[in-house]
Amino acid sequence: xxxxxxxxxxxxxxxxxxxxxxxxxxxxxxxxxxxxxxxxxxxxxxxxxxxxxxxxxxxxxxxxxxxxxxxxxxxxxxxxxxxxxxxxxxxxxxxxxxxxxxxxxxxxxxxxxxxxxxxxxxxxxxxxxxxxxxxxxxxxxxxxxxxxxxxxxxxxxxxxxxxxxxxxxxxxxxxxxxxxxxxxxxxxxxxxxxxxxxxxxxxxxxxxxxxxxxxxxxxxxxxxxxxxxxxxxxxxxxxxxxxxxxxxxxxxxxxxxxxxxxxxxxxxxxxxxxxxxxxxxxxxxxxxxxxxxxxxxxxxxxxxxxxxxxxxxxxxxxxxxxxxxxxxxxxxxxxxxxxxxxxxxxxxxxxxxxxxxxxxxxxxxxxxxxxxxxxxxxxxxxxxxxxxxxxxxxxxxxxxxxxxxxxxxxxxxxxxxxxx
Ligand code: AMP
Ligand code: MG
Numbered sequence: 001x002x003x004x005x006x007x008x009x010x011x012x013x014x015x016x017x018x019x020x021x022x023x024x025x026x027x028x029x030x031x032x033x034x035x036x037x038x039x040x041x042x043x044x045x046x047x048x049x050x051x052x053x054x055x056x057x058x059x060x061x062x063x064x065x066x067x068x069x070x071x072x073x074x075x076x077x078x079x080x081x082x083x084x085x086x087x088x089x090x091x092x093x094x095x096x097x098x099x100x101x102x103x104x105x106x107x108x109x110x111x112x113x114x115x116x117x118x119x120x121x122x123x124x125x126x127x128x129x130x131x132x133x134x135x136x137x138x139x140x141x142x143x144x145x146x147x148x149x150x151x152x153x154x155x156x157x158x159x160x161x162x163x164x165x166x167x168x169x170x171x172x173x174x175x176x177x178x179x180x181x182x183x184x185x186x187x188x189x190x191x192x193x194x195x196x197x198x199x200x201x202x203x204x205x206x207x208x209x210x211x212x213x214x215x216x217x218x219x220x221x222x223x224x225x226x227x228x229x230x231x232x233x234x235x236x237x238x239x240x241x242x243x244x245x246x247x248x249x250x251x252x253x254x255x256x257x258x259x260x261x262x263x264x265x266x267x268x269x270x271x272x273x274x275x276x277x278x279x280x281x282x283x284x285x286x287x288x289x290x291x292x293x294x295x296x297x298x299x300x301x302x303x304x305x306x307x308x309x310x311x312x313x314x315x316x317x318x319x320x321x322x323x324x325x326x327x328x329x330x331x332x333x334x335x336x337x338x339x340x341x342x343x344x345x346x347x348x349x350x351x352x353x354x355x356x357x358x359x360x361x362x363x364x365x366x367x368x369x370x371x372x373x374x375x376x377x378x379x380x381x382x383x384x385x386x387x388x389x390x391x392x393x394x395x396x397x398x399x400x401x402x403x404x405x406x407x408x409x410x411x412x413x414x415x416x417x418x419x420x
Contacts, residue, residue: 016289018399019322019357025284026298026323030305032333033257035188041176044168046228047186048332053162055179058152063115065091067147070128070135071109071119073101077142084136091116106135115148122147155179165335167229167420187229187333193256193304194221195235195248197264197273198311203237216385217262217309217316224320224418225260229332240270249280253302257331260324263311265295273297273308281306289399291356292382293319305331312382318359318394321418340417341396343409344372350395350410352403361391364412374412391415 017025036050065071071091077083085106091097093112101107101118109115109122121142128135155161161179162172168184176184201215202208215237225232233255238248245264252259264273265285274297277283283299283306293315297308307324309316330336344364352358360376367373377390396411397404404410 016294016356017286018289022286022288022290022296022298023323023326026327027330029298029300030327030330033187033190033331036185037188038183038185040183041173041181044184044186045170045173047168047189048229048334049162049164049166049168049172050185050187050333051164052160053176053179053181053184055155055157055159055161057180058157059155059178060149060151060153062151064093064149065109065111065113065115065122065147066149067122067124068110069125069147070106070123071097071101071116072106072121072123072137072142073103073119074121074142074144074146076104076106077121077123077137079141082136082138084134087130087133087135120144120148163335165333167334189231190229190258190328190332191231191233191256192225192258192260192328193233193235193252194218194225194260194262195252196237196262197240197245198237199240199270201237201263216313217311220313220317220385220388221260221262221320224317224325227328229334230328240264240272242272242276245272245276246280249276249301253281253304253306256304258324258328259301259304259306260309260320261307262309262316265297265308265310267295277301277306277308283308288319289356290318290322291358292380293322293359294356296323298323310382313385314361314382314388317388321394322359325418339413342372342393342412342414344374344412346395346404346406346408346410347373347375348406350376350397350404352397352401354400354402357399358395358397360395360397361387362393362395362412363391364393364414372412374410 085104087108088105089097090108091113092110096114097107097116101116107116123137127139128137161175196215196218200212202212204214218234235248235252238244261273264271274285277297277299281299281301283297286296287294288296293310295310296319299306309319360380362374362376364374374395377387392415394413396413
């Protein structure tokens with residue numbers, strides 16, 4: 001990475017960097033934070049496991065009944081003919097039968113109760129008739145292991161139940177509890193500091209003067225950064241002045257693992273982000289072959305990773321999801337995964353000029369034929385935040401494409417892909 005903003009594509013005449021190339025460079029340049037913390041299960045919800053968890057017990061810990069019924073010896077229930085068995089006791093979940101089941105005997109058993117010694121199968125209670133201390137059974141032959149859940153069927157002692165890098169969701173918390181784990185080691189929260197740059201920005205809740213707009217980026221960023229694995233710090237709006245930008249960078253770099261800014265990375269006269277980063281850190285300035293969101297500054301500021309996102313709100317969201325989020329996943333130690341991409345039929349013609357990959361905002365739904373279909377949200381300007389709010393997916397149109405015709409299959413990335 002160079003120390004001046006000339007690394008790649010800084011020259012407007014130079015070739016654009018593809019989204020794929022950009023993401024690769026970013027992922028090569030960032031690494032997982034090493035700090036960890038030990039948390040109780042509930043506090044670990046949504047966090048990233050930092051080491052594999054190995055089961056120290058079998059789950060279930062003992063063979064038990066899958067049904068309410070009668071525990072029997074399968075050899076007592078031959079292929080044909082009725083059989084009568086003596087009931088010698090009962091077994092409840094949590095209250096095992098203490099003795100052994102012998103020839104011609106059975107034990108009343110409830111779902112989850114330990115399978116008594118001697119028994120190897122369970123008859124469903126609906127399949128027997130009960131008369132004074134006895135049951136009568138005349139269905140088909142009983143198989144060894146019928147209606148029995150074996151010890152270790154779910155998890156065996158010594159098995160890796162969860163690998164490092166797994167996000168702990170509801171199923172994972174339950175799984176950990178099932179093997180008796182009460183505390184887990186997770187990656188400590190990633191500290192992310194962010195601020196907006198721009199003299200035109202007013203904060204929501206204050207009156208607008210002519211020439212001002214409300215700062216929406218900080219709110220959208222707050223929303224995108226509000227994740228269990230992140231601790232985010234909103235540093236406010238920084239005016240377009242060199243000294244103010246410098247001070248904000250220093251402050252952000254001192255407190256965070258990752259610094260995100262919006263605005264000021266274009267080639268306008270008040271765009272100080274790239275320049276200041278060139279002085280204070282290691283910065284690459286890229287022109288991405290992407291629409292929305294062409295300019296992107298990426299680099300390092302002290303120990304922090306730095307992203308200078310564009311200013312336009314839709315560009316901010318698109319570049320965050322395509323570049324910053326994969327970096328966050330890697331920095332927090334998450335397992336790498338492929339994006340969730342779906343093929344859907346376009347409901348209308350989609351216009352596009354060749355050159356940049358487009359992330360049009362789309363509405364994905366099932367068509368009358370039960371297949372996925374997608375339509376755009378309408379106007380696609382990078383300043384039109386309502387297009388993001390109406391959408392539930394990006395429609396990905398490859399750089400070289402000239403658009404799509406109604407009925408064509410197009411690739412779609414549902415916004416749900418960004419929630420994990
Ligand atoms: P810039 O890259 O700073 O020139 O910004 C590009 C466009 O995005 C301009 O129209 C800015 O007014 C707009 N913009 C920049 N920052 C924000 C923000 N925080 N909220 C809303 N719009 C913004
Ligand atoms: Mg600006």
